[in-house]
Amino acid sequence: MKRHSPGARGGPVIEAHGLARTFTTKRGRETTEVKAVAGVDLTVDEGEIVGFLGPNGAGKTTTLRMLTTLLSPTAGTATVAGHDLLRDPVGVRRSIGYVSQSGSTSPVALAGEEIVDHGMLYGISRRQAETRGRELFDQLDLDGLWQRKPSTMSGGQRRRLDIAMGLVHDPSLVFLDEPTTGLDPQARSNLWTHISDLREKRGSTVFLTTHYLDEADALCDRILVIDHGSIVASDTPENLKRSVAGDLVELVVSDEAQAAVAAELLGHDADDPAEVEVQGASIQTRVRDAGTHLPRLLRELDARGIALTSIEVRRPTLDDVFLDLTGRSLREEA
């Protein structure tokens, strides 16, 4: 597993060892145990934007709630923002920002007042909270909304207000639980810019969960994949894509009668020569680093007089990675 990513600027700000949580539920005389998180080791370095991905019920929110002190682990240890999770939960809480899935703004209080109250709750003065709050409103495109109730804001504005609340006490480490769920594509990509800016302009470390693979791909230096309560991968999006599968190559020959010969030639480059699919005039397979093989393939096809109507190369996506690692497609679940 790769630990340090290009975004990393310093030492670890999260270090967890064997972090686990079992839930026990009782129905009548029957007791059921759910191992929501089964002993997680993870490291996040200062300045990284790390995406935490996994199928529904994999243990993402439970891990996040443990790392933010909202839930106590049944086993394991962690240091978060320089404080021991078990011995100094107050120290952890004061040093981090946490934006939950549902957010924490009241729909009826005025946005500015809420931000100030929230900052004071974290021990900063009213004046500091107001200065910082107004600065965040400016940075997060919330100008003019200080005196507005969240119930009158758009989804994107409300989500940015949630983020401002999580940042008002100036934490160096921010946890975002599904920050863009429910937003339209434009509001999502706008929020991505703001999240990147947290790192670029403030040097913050960001740990976020998401169901959107394009989000993880665009935003994260590193992706952690959790499945059945255990981490199953940790690497940059590029390395993950490279590691699971070759590029998908599809050739369409002009003359269907030549498909078998073309398939044989393509088979020489295939990851698995037994996995070349032919359907009518279309032939497809996976080829590692297709770009380096295609010129030769094209010359060979030409030499045999096989003309193509099209050729398409698709790089592996994070969904391919996800499918490979968990046996499930995140796209189906989102």
Ligand SMILES: Nc1ncnc2c1ncn2[C@@H]1O[C@H](COP(=O)(O)OP(=O)(O)OP(=O)(O)O)[C@@H](O)[C@H]1O
């Ligand atoms: N309070 C609880 N009591 C009992 N079981 C729980 C509790 N909270 C979570 N679980 C179970 O723990 C497992 C992990 O849940 P968790 O919410 O961490 O998953 P998740 O990866 O965040 O899922 P999602 O993507 O759907 O939000 C699930 O099987 C869930 O049903």
